[in-house]
Amino acid sequence: MNAINRHELFVLDEGENPVEVTEDTKIPNAATIRIAKQDHTLGNMVRAQLLSMPSVLFAGYKVPHPLQPYFIIKVQTDGTVTPQFALETACNDLIKMVGDLEGKFKREFAFKDADGATGSNATGGPTAGGDDPYGGGGWSEGKDYLDF
Amino acid sequence: MRHDHCLHHLSATKQRDLFLIETTKMDGAAIVRIRELKKDSVNFVLENVDLAFANSLRRVVMADIPSIGALCAIFLAWTKLMDVAIDMVEIDANTTVLPDEFIAHRLGMVPLISANCDDAMRYTRDCTCPAGCSICSIWLQLSVTCTDDRTIDVTSDNLEVVPGPFGMSTSMDDAPEELTKRGPYFGHPVSKHEPGAQPVLLCKIRKGQELKLRCVARKGIAKEHAKWSPCSAVSFEYDPHNKLRHTTHWFEVDERAEWPLGPNAEEEEAPREDQPFDFNAKPNKFYMEVETDGSLGAQEVIMKGLAELQTKLANLILGIKPDLDMIAGGDGQAAGAWGTDGGNWNASETAAGGAWGAATAQDATSPAWANTAPPFGGGSGSRGAASPGRVAWSTSPAGGGGGGGWGGAQTGWGSPNRETNGWAT
Numbered sequence A: 001m002n003a004i005n006r007h008e009l010f011v012l013d014e015g016e017n018p019v020e021v022t023e024d025t026k027i028p029n030a031a032t033i034r035i036a037k038q039d040h041t042l043g044n045m046v047r048a049q050l051l052s053m054p055s056v057l058f059a060g061y062k063v064p065h066p067l068q069p070y071f072i073i074k075v076q077t078d079g080t081v082t083p084q085f086a087l088e089t090a091c092n093d094l095i096k097m098v099g100d101l102e103g104k105f106k107r108e109f110a111f112k113d114a115d116g117a118t119g120s121n122a123t124g125g126p127t128a129g130g131d132d133p134y135g136g137g138g139w140s141e142g143k144d145y146l147d148f
Numbered sequence B: 001m002r003h004d005h006c007l008h009h010l011s012a013t014k015q016r017d018l019f020l021i022e023t024t025k026m027d028g029a030a031i032v033r034i035r036e037l038k039k040d041s042v043n044f045v046l047e048n049v050d051l052a053f054a055n056s057l058r059r060v061v062m063a064d065i066p067s068i069g070a071l072c073a074i075f076l077a078w079t080k081l082m083d084v085a086i087d088m089v090e091i092d093a094n095t096t097v098l099p100d101e102f103i104a105h106r107l108g109m110v111p112l113i114s115a116n117c118d119d120a121m122r123y124t125r126d127c128t129c130p131a132g133c134s135i136c137s138i139w140l141q142l143s144v145t146c147t148d149d150r151t152i153d154v155t156s157d158n159l160e161v162v163p164g165p166f167g168m169s170t171s172m173d174d175a176p177e178e179l180t181k182r183g184p185y186f187g188h189p190v191s192k193h194e195p196g197a198q199p200v201l202l203c204k205i206r207k208g209q210e211l212k213l214r215c216v217a218r219k220g221i222a223k224e225h226a227k228w229s230p231c232s233a234v235s236f237e238y239d240p241h242n243k244l245r246h247t248t249h250w251f252e253v254d255e256r257a258e259w260p261l262g263p264n265a266e267e268e269e270a271p272r273e274d275q276p277f278d279f280n281a282k283p284n285k286f287y288m289e290v291e292t293d294g295s296l297g298a299q300e301v302i303m304k305g306l307a308e309l310q311t312k313l314a315n316l317i318l319g320i321k322p323d324l325d326m327i328a329g330g331d332g333q334a335a336g337a338w339g340t341d342g343g344n345w346n347a348s349e350t351a352a353g354g355a356w357g358a359a360t361a362q363d364a365t366s367p368a369w370a371n372t373a374p375p376f377g378g379g380s381g382s383r384g385a386a387s388p389g390r391v392a393w394s395t396s397p398a399g400g401g402g403g404g405g406w407g408g409a410q411t412g413w414g415s416p417n418r419e420t421n422g423w424a425t
Helices: A040-051 A083-116 B002-007 B012-026 B051-063 B078-083 B100-108 B169-179 B263-267 B298-320 B345-352 B356-362 B392-403
Strands: A019-023 A030-036 A056-062 A070-077 B031-037 B041-047 B067-070 B089-094 B137-145 B152-155 B160-162 B201-205 B210-220 B231-238 B285-292
Touching: A019 A083, A019 B298, A030 A083, A030 B298, A040 A056, A040 A070, A040 A083, A040 B051, A040 B298, A070 A083, A083 B031, A083 B298, B041 B298, B051 B231, B051 B285, B051 B298, B089 B100, B100 B201, B100 B210, B137 B152, B137 B201, B201 B210, B263 B285, B285 B298
Parallel strands: none
Antiparallel strands: A019 A030, A030 A070, A056 A070, B031 B041, B041 B285, B067 B210, B089 B210, B137 B160, B137 B210, B152 B201, B231 B285
């Protein structure tokens, strides 16, 4: 009964800031960043990426309450970069990595399709080849996974 | 596996060195190997990624990918229809043994073909129509009467997609854009067009009984209700030999006998009996299988999931830099691409209704990433590890457009109303 509407878990309220940065007043180069309408999916991933950066001394996240759809992430750096910049770099790195992974998945899917032609017709994707939402540049057959 | 192999012959210090070498290697490119690809499932091994990342991928395919879940268990009289924006079922006649709620709930679970649905359909909350139009909802009708002496199965195959009562409604202006992206069977029950597939049994009726209803299918994500999840199962495993001791095996007599190894154990070398515990080791190899309910193909689920991850990350960066400028050329350097001056986010918002992708697509003066880079990076050849200087953002427009963002299903990141999307500063 105290739970919020389910769609409020991922839709930002009117005028709500997606990200709020509070710099720590007592610890140097530290900040607490509150990220609204996101959960462990983003928090844990970003935290792990921050920890892999040499300039980051501390990174931790928590979802303070399961019924409140936000998480906070604390970052402390060694002073060479600001916590905000560290977070941004971490996100950029992750985006690059996901992009890289996308390419690899695409290639693997293409190989598998060539092997067994396992593509699905049942999902009834658009049949027009030109209507490729993903560019399809890397597909030598000029096919998109929606086209099978 | 190679890692383990070497460890067997080395001293403890060497092991640590080797581990460090391996860890630096770990920062290198991720490896994906698809072991099995079927129409509605994919089994793959993901290597050289972080546990947190692999888990995020699992979470995102389970809960954050839009699909058309049908029909929900809300009963409303026809007159009340305009007040609500939730999926619903109107029951005209139900003389079956099952109560209305029961049937409505069963209808809600029926998977509907939703290929490409984040481009082909809008969230009702983002649509400009008052209560549902052909862009944001799909109407299905079911009408079965039994006149035979035998029992009839009412299944998901009895559901027919019908034009809605609103017709094209108020969103006529951009109707073609979404509607042209739909496949021929968009919104139909999954089993209907698949020969040999078992349909979903909704109800059984006997002579003289009738079930007649109409329902609305809408787009949503599984965070709102599990019926919108395209995945029926996602399996996730790492460290099949429990070398990392992330879990403790309870056993009575013999641990090995009582905890038989799964098939993934063959992918990794078993630890020797006297092998010391490597407390620095990190999981590095993840075995995943994503099985969909047929509403989306396995491949689409994975690609949309990755795009959705990018969307989340991109939105986070946007949030850190609220006065971010829009001129992020595709050739810019990673973080620097955002730093150059030019019209900022607020300024260029006027270009096209405030939606990011829309603005970049329509406003030639902001040569933004949506245009410069092939969405999704144009496949394997042109991106990724091979192009370290390439701006990471080039991948994101597809993330926004493809993943649908949380804002909306339209061209870009945003909903027609920027405020509802929340990125107003």
